[in-house]
Amino acid sequence: MNNQDLLRDYMKEVTALVEASLSECLPSSWDVPANLRESMQYSLMAGGKRLRPLLVIAAAEALGGSREAALPVACAIEMIHTYSLIHDDLPAMDNDDYRRGKLTNHKVYGEAMAILAGDALLTHAFYSIVQAARGHQVPAEQVLNIVEDLSVLAGPKGMVGGQAADIEGEQGITDLDQLKYIHLHKTGDLIIFSLMAGGRIANATEEQLTALAAFGRHLGLAFQIQDDILDLTGDEEKLGKKTQSDVKQQKVTYPYFIGVEASISEVERLTQTAKKAITDANFAHPERLLEIADYLVKRDH
């Protein structure tokens, strides 16, 4: 098998593990109002690439850490990602009826329950993180650092800040810096978190954490620009959502500012810078992270 096949197998294996673990996070025996549990589960188990959990696990393993110890945090970041999508799809926000080819949460469960399902997933993510310290031998100090990272990178200075800037920007993003701020925070910060959390689980040094953060920052931006490009050029079937929707809604994107060709070059440049951060640091097994970086920016969906 070549590297690409090996990576595909690795991703399949990790995704299956994450799916199984996620479904255990919201057991049907749970003492929670049925509608709330179903609404949380509907969006959490709706598929998707499970990219962020993959990054948590790949980062932990790149430093010789254990996959099992990384799983609670891998599930947590998927809960955060899912809550952000549920709230983002609300009528007051992007007002989307479909996501990944399925009706959005509020179209099925109503707006009130969708707001609460998002709130519940956000809160429960912190519960899941704490479980890394329970029986997984991750020291409490390290788990507390992960809690703090998430509260910053998913909070007002992080992802929610990016969302807020995006909303303000709908009244007119005037320059590339503003768009970059949105991409870096709305998308990038959760990717940085995933990598750093994986590192912390494997007891990364400060230097290694800095390398993982730099990898995440550049990769996150590359990923989002790639998304902008795919949205402009991809075909509807592959993406499972209406393409050119950003154009129709007059949302400005990287190609809007610098053109498609320059955007493609920027993705390439950012990916190389990301990979260099890892190769310059001292990792036990850097290969998989590097392969994932290449895979992400060459994806067509």
Added chain:
Amino acid sequence: MNNQDLLRDYMKEVTALVEASLSECLPSSWDVPANLRESMQYSLMAGGKRLRPLLVIAAAEALGGSREAALPVACAIEMIHTYSLIHDDLPAMDNDDYRRGKLTNHKVYGEAMAILAGDALLTHAFYSIVQAARGHQVPAEQVLNIVEDLSVLAGPKGMVGGQAADIEGEQGITDLDQLKYIHLHKTGDLIIFSLMAGGRIANATEEQLTALAAFGRHLGLAFQIQDDILDLTGDEEKLGKKTQSDVKQQKVTYPYFIGVEASISEVERLTQTAKKAITDANFAHPERLLEIADYLVKRDH
């Protein structure tokens, strides 16, 4: 001075400390989109009784713990309470235009920003909790327990579960047990959290934590039934919101099921049970908690 004056002075002092600390949590120098910060601040600094922070600090001090060490958690629980009010007031939920005599968050900043301000406060609350371990000598293991408690008591099994049951209940609460579930979780769980967190900061024993939780469970229910009673009988000026709104919206309350007189008796009974939990346990300074319990159920607003 009599005990009532002493308690009033204590509450004034603690409230002033909490207000100052809360305003430092969202500094104007913060690197956060301006609208988001202002929206968070608007609701967080809108006054209110600061009851939950008071309980954190009073519980810590009842066990000989330090007020300063309790402050980050006191601020965190007020952020959680505030986020729940912002989301609760949204058009899709209770659709309220006023709260504490001021326009609700979404009436000032729009629905999208109100959703994000709530998300941001919820996430930032966990940041604030972690600060209890930074320079306040609360051990990481203990702070991690507080994080876990909050994720349960404010999450799908806790406060959000209560909210979800309340929303489902709007299609018809059929019995007192269902109403009790809503009260216990929607209101009670944050009160339980506040007391237990204060206890954990002061290194409470398991027995003391159990006593604080029992105190909180009974007091929280008494507090909410008292709210039901005040809403039915209070005058508009005192409450700063439309009274009998629950009746107009056909929301069922304790008095609706068992009458006003029996509700008043139930408040008294629950308060005595709450206080007994504390007097039966071994607390260094139980008096203030007992005084607060009496104060809360005798309040007229």
